[in-house]
Amino acid sequence: MTAAQQADFAWVDRDGLCLRLQGPWQLSQLGPLWSRLQGRSGVDRVDGSALAGLDTAGAMAVLELLASPDELPELSGFREADRALLELVQQRSQAATPTRKRRTFGVLPLLARVGAAVERAWLQGRTLLGFIGLVLETCAQLFTGRRRLRLTSAVHHMEQAGLDAVPIVCLLSFLVGAVVAYLGATVLADFGAQVFTVELVNFSFLREFGVLLTAILVAGRSGSAFTAEIGAMKSGQEIDAIRTLGMDPIELLVLPRMLALLLMLPVLSFLAMLSGMLGGGLVGILELDISPGLYLTRMQETTELRHLWVGLIKAPVFAFLIAVVGCLEGLKVAGSAASVGTHTTSSVVQTIFLVILVDALFAIFFMKVGL
Amino acid sequence: MSELADQPGREASDEVMIRLRGVRNAFGDNVIHNQLDLDIRRGEILGLIGGSGSGKSVLLKSIIGLLRPVAGQIEVGGMNALAEDPKAREALERRWGVMFQDGALFTSLTVLENVLVPIHEHQREVPEAQAERLARLKIALAALPADAGAKYPSELSGGMRKRAAVARALALDPQILFFDEPTAGLDPISAAEFDQLVLTLSRSLGLTVVVITHDLDTLYTICDRVAVLGQKRILTVGPLAEVEAHPDPWIQQYFQGPRGRAAAQAQTRQAPDRNSPPQAH
Numbered sequence: 001m002t003a004a005q006q007a008d009f010a011w012v013d014r015d016g017l018c019l020r021l022q023g024p025w026q027l028s029q030l031g032p033l034w035s036r037l038q039g040r041s042g043v044d045r046v047d048g049s050a051l052a053g054l055d056t057a058g059a060m061a062v063l064e065l066l067a068s069p070d071e072l073p074e075l076s077g078f079r080e081a082d083r084a085l086l087e088l089v090q091q092r093s094q095a096a097t098p099t100r101k102r103r104t105f106g107v108l109p110l111l112a113r114v115g116a117a118v119e120r121a122w123l124q125g126r127t128l129l130g131f132i133g134l135v136l137e138t139c140a141q142l143f144t145g146r147r148r149l150r151l152t153s154a155v156h157h158m159e160q161a162g163l164d165a166v167p168i169v170c171l172l173s174f175l176v177g178a179v180v181a182y183l184g185a186t187v188l189a190d191f192g193a194q195v196f197t198v199e200l201v202n203f204s205f206l207r208e209f210g211v212l213l214t215a216i217l218v219a220g221r222s223g224s225a226f227t228a229e230i231g232a233m234k235s236g237q238e239i240d241a242i243r244t245l246g247m248d249p250i251e252l253l254v255l256p257r258m259l260a261l262l263l264m265l266p267v268l269s270f271l272a273m274l275s276g277m278l279g280g281g282l283v284g285i286l287e288l289d290i291s292p293g294l295y296l297t298r299m300q301e302t303t304e305l306r307h308l309w310v311g312l313i314k315a316p317v318f319a320f321l322i323a324v325v326g327c328l329e330g331l332k333v334a335g336s337a338a339s340v341g342t343h344t345t346s347s348v349v350q351t352i353f354l355v356i357l358v359d360a361l362f363a364i365f366f367m368k369v370g371l
Numbered sequence: 372m373s374e375l376a377d378q379p380g381r382e383a384s385d386e387v388m389i390r391l392r393g394v395r396n397a398f399g400d401n402v403i404h405n406q407l408d409l410d411i412r413r414g415e416i417l418g419l420i421g422g423s424g425s426g427k428s429v430l431l432k433s434i435i436g437l438l439r440p441v442a443g444q445i446e447v448g449g450m451n452a453l454a455e456d457p458k459a460r461e462a463l464e465r466r467w468g469v470m471f472q473d474g475a476l477f478t479s480l481t482v483l484e485n486v487l488v489p490i491h492e493h494q495r496e497v498p499e500a501q502a503e504r505l506a507r508l509k510i511a512l513a514a515l516p517a518d519a520g521a522k523y524p525s526e527l528s529g530g531m532r533k534r535a536a537v538a539r540a541l542a543l544d545p546q547i548l549f550f551d552e553p554t555a556g557l558d559p560i561s562a563a564e565f566d567q568l569v570l571t572l573s574r575s576l577g578l579t580v581v582v583i584t585h586d587l588d589t590l591y592t593i594c595d596r597v598a599v600l601g602q603k604r605i606l607t608v609g610p611l612a613e614v615e616a617h618p619d620p621w622i623q624q625y626f627q628g629p630r631g632r633a634a635a636q637a638q639t640r641q642a643p644d645r646n647s648p649p650q651a652h
Contacts, residue, residue, distance in 0.1 A: 027505075027544045028465065031496040038498065055544035056512070056576065057497075057505055064501075081577065088575050092511040093504070335525050336478040 007033050007058070018045040019065060025051060025058030033061070040065050049077025059089040131328045135258065138250045147248070153256035161222035161257075162264030166271060168221075169214050173272040176209060177201060177279025185288045194288055198298040201280030206307035207366075210273030211265075212359055215318035218265060219351035223326035226257055227347040230330025231340040239331070249331070258323035265319035266312055273311060310371055314362050318355050325351045388413040388547060388579045389434060389452075394443030396429050403429050405603040407443070413546075416573050416580040417608075418590045421600030422621065427583045430600065431549055434581075435469055436460065448546065465493060467547040468540025472555060474532040476524040482535045483520035486510060489542040506542065512576075513538035514568055530561035537568070547579045548572070554586045566592045587634035599625075 007029045008022040023029065043065045048054075063086070066073055072090055075083055141147040184200040230253055233239055242249050281299075284290045290298075329347035333339045389411035396403040403426040411417050421427050432438040434445060436452060445452040450463055476485050486506040490497060497505065510520050513534040524532055533553060540548055553569065554562035570593045573580045582589060590597055590611060598608040599622055607617045615626045615635075625631055 027494060027497075031494075034496055034498050034501060056508060056541075057544055060505055060508055061501070064504075084575060088512075089508060093508050338478045 009033075012047065017043050018047055019043045019062070020047040020050060021062065022050040022052075024053035025061065026053050026055045027057035029053075030057060030061060037061060037065065043073060045074040045076070046078075047076050048079070048082060051078070051082060054082045054085055056085070056089055059086050060093065062086065063090055063093060127332075128325065128328060131331075132324055135250060135254055135324060138248065138255060142255070147251045147255075149259075150252060150256045153252070154259045157222075157257050157260035158264050160225070161218065161260055162268060165218060165221055165264075165268060169217055169268050169272050170275040172217065173205070173210065173213055173276040174279035176213060177205060177276035177281075178283045180204060180209070180276075181280035181283035181288070185284070195290060195294070195298060197280070197284055197288065197290070198295055199302050201284070202277055202299060202303045203307060205273050205276035205280070206303070206311045208311065208359070208363070210276055211269040211311045211314050211318065212355070213276075214265060214269045214272045215315070215322065215355045215359075216352055218261070218268065218319075219322045219326075219355060220348055222261065223322045223351045224344050224348050226323065226326030227330040227333075227344045228340060230327055231333035231343055234331060234333040235335060235337065235340060254323070254327040257327060258320065261319035261323045262316050265322075266315040269312060269315045273308070306371055310366055314359065317358060317362075321354045321358065322351045325354065386413045387411070388448055389581075390444075390446040391434070392444045392446075394430075394433065394445065395441045396426065396433055396438065397441050402603060404433075404440075407604045409598060409605050409608065411579060411581060412596075413579050414573075414577055415595040416569065416582065416593050418594035418597040419581060419583045419600060420585070420590065420597060420625070425600045426603075427600055428551060431469075431551060431581070431583055435467060435549060436463070461493075465543050466545055467549060468537075468543070468545040469549045470533065470536045470540050470551065470553060472551045473529075474524065474536035476532060476535055476539065478524050481521055481523055482510065482515070482527070482538070483507070485524070485535060486520075486539045486542050489539065493543060506538075509538040509541045510535070512541060512572065514564075530557050530565065533557070533565065534568070537572070541572070541576075544576075545578070547581070550580065550582045550584075552583055552585065554584065554589055559588075562586065562588065563592070569593055587631055588637070591634050591638035 006023050007025045010020045010022065012018040012020050041064070046062060072087065075086070078086070138147055142149055181197055181201050184197040185194050188194050188196050188200075230239075233253075239249050239253075242252060277299075281295055284295050285292050326347050329343040329350070333343050387410045389409075391407060391409040394407040395405050396407075407430070419427055419430070429438060433440045434447070434452065439453065447463055448466055450459065452463055454460065454463075476482070477488065480488070483503070483506055486509050487502060490502045490505060494502070507517065507520060511517065515531060515534045515538065519527065519531060519535065524535065527535060537548075548569075550569065554565055557565060566589050569580060569582065572578060573593075582594065584590065594611065596609055597611055597614045599606040599614060599617070599619070601619065601621055606619055606622065607614055614622065617623075626635070
């Protein structure tokens with residue numbers, strides 16, 4: 001047996017086409033051979049006396065060269081084990097080659113997909129409304145005593161979703177406050193109205209940015225966490241276990257999270273407003289030559305308390321949306337780990353969309369009622 | 372070394388495929404294995420048993436390089452399995468295939484794509500058509516119906532998922548197959564079929580097989596030798612008949628308990644010759 005390093009072959013013409021295999025016909029050695037074998041066929045005798053090794057890939061490559069793939073050719077010089085392997089591979093590769101999935105193109109499939117997407121959106125909305133109803137009902141049962149409030153769990157989530165989020169919320173608001181101040185001052189300076197930067201920063205943070213930034217951050221931070229936690233429990237059948245133990249997953253998992261957000265989002269929003277105004281104020285005082293005294297007086301004169309309320313009243317609404325969508329998406333998880341990922345993404349996208357949409361509705365409402 | 376790579380043997384031989392010497396695994400103060408020695412012969416089916424928490428899976432992980440032992444040597448086919456050189460590691464990793472407990476298939480890919488992953492990754496010269504045909508061959512070797520290739524793991528039953536995992540483990544024509552609890556969670560019929568699959572693959576492809584199992588039927592049906600893990604080392608290793616006779620209380624309880632006796636009886640009824648050592652074949 002020659003100790004050839006590379007798999008190789010030679011044609012021997014002896015009344016018919018005889019293939020003489022050389023070297024190791026193994027997957028890792030076959031590399032350059034594939035292209036040389038391409039398109040060849042018609043072999044009806046194979047000589048394996050110079051073969052140094054054979055595995056299933058090698059056997060398959062040999063079988064592809066045969067004149068008739070359904071029956072083994074005349075084999076000579078093969079070791080018993082290699083011959084057996086050839087026979088095995090030949091048997092098993094007869095299992096039919098199944099058809100590939102075909103993709104459809106054209107106007108009709110396009111319409112069908114659009115329709116399916118619209119239907120999905122409609123069903124999604126309906127499920128969300130149904131879930132909101134269910135949560136509110138369970139909430140009401142808290143007061144009648146049929147359900148218990150899980151305080152430990154609620155406090156735990158307050159810490160995770162509230163307290164732990166304080167640094168990032170404050171830092172981001174501070175930075176955005178500084179940016180708004182710079183931007184405002186640059187534009188207003190053209191009119192000599194730099195001092196209006198004070199109102200710009202304060203109004204925008206009290207009415208909009210404070211609560212909006214916080215809600216978006218919390219949606220990304222805690223809403224996704226809710227979905228992932230509950231989704232992992234769902235795929236591990238923990239939700240089923242909760243049900244069979246006679247407990248209610250809404251009471252046990254959803255209400256504490258919702259309560260935690262309902263309490264913490266207003267607090268976080270308030271902190272965000274303060275940091276934003278501080279960021280804007282610092283820029284105003286240090287960079288834009290508005291004296292601290294002037295800045296504070298201006299702030300006191302122009303900023304009314306109602307702006308604070310207009311901002312803060314939105315916080316519980318956003319909190320409710322984030323908690324409900326986050327938990328619902330978690331409960332929708334089915335089966336695998338990939339599903340948890342999909343629903344987490346969907347949860348974040350939906351909550352941010354809903355938060356901005358509702359914020360816009362609020363803005364129109366407050367404008368119309370003159371607040 | 373190189374002659375090992377040449378030709379898989381079709382019968383168990385005395386040649387050592389995997390050699391463990393003085394292996395020590397520990398997590399902090401918690402010592403799992405200490406001074407553990409084990410030889411796994413080429414072409415044999417070795418069953419690895421031991422109580423829950425005795426570190427069977429940890430041992431498997433240290434052999435396949437997912438966990439680095441604190442001390443000791445591991446050789447696979449004459450190569451140092453603890454080598455850090457990435458090239459040497461890649462060559463090693465092609466020598467074995469692993470079937471994890473629940474298959475560990477990639478859920479976002481179909482079965483066929485799962486089997487194609489290692490082929491595409493490591494054998495880029497293989498033309499697409501051949502790679503796909505090769506993958507289908509592996510799926511057939513794992514005794515899955517041809518239409519299973521187009522399905523996603525979530526659409527398969529537990530037994531079929533395990534077969535798909537075997538197909539993926541076979542993708543690069545390994546010389547060694549590791550199974551972590553292959554029959555766990557299968558009904559007795561599927562479990563028996565799976566045992567037969569392991570036996571057939573091992574014999575026809577000349578594979579060395581290491582099976583971690585709790586399934587006494589698997590031990591009696593397919594294993595040439597059995598290694599018992601306990602007291603942080605290998606208590607004993609040998610053909611079943613010898614292991615059964617070992618005086619260790621845990622081993623006695625294991626084989627003399629009601630389940631052990633039932634499995635042994637079932638086996639003697641079916642095939643009285645399987646309990647003899649493989650050399651006798």
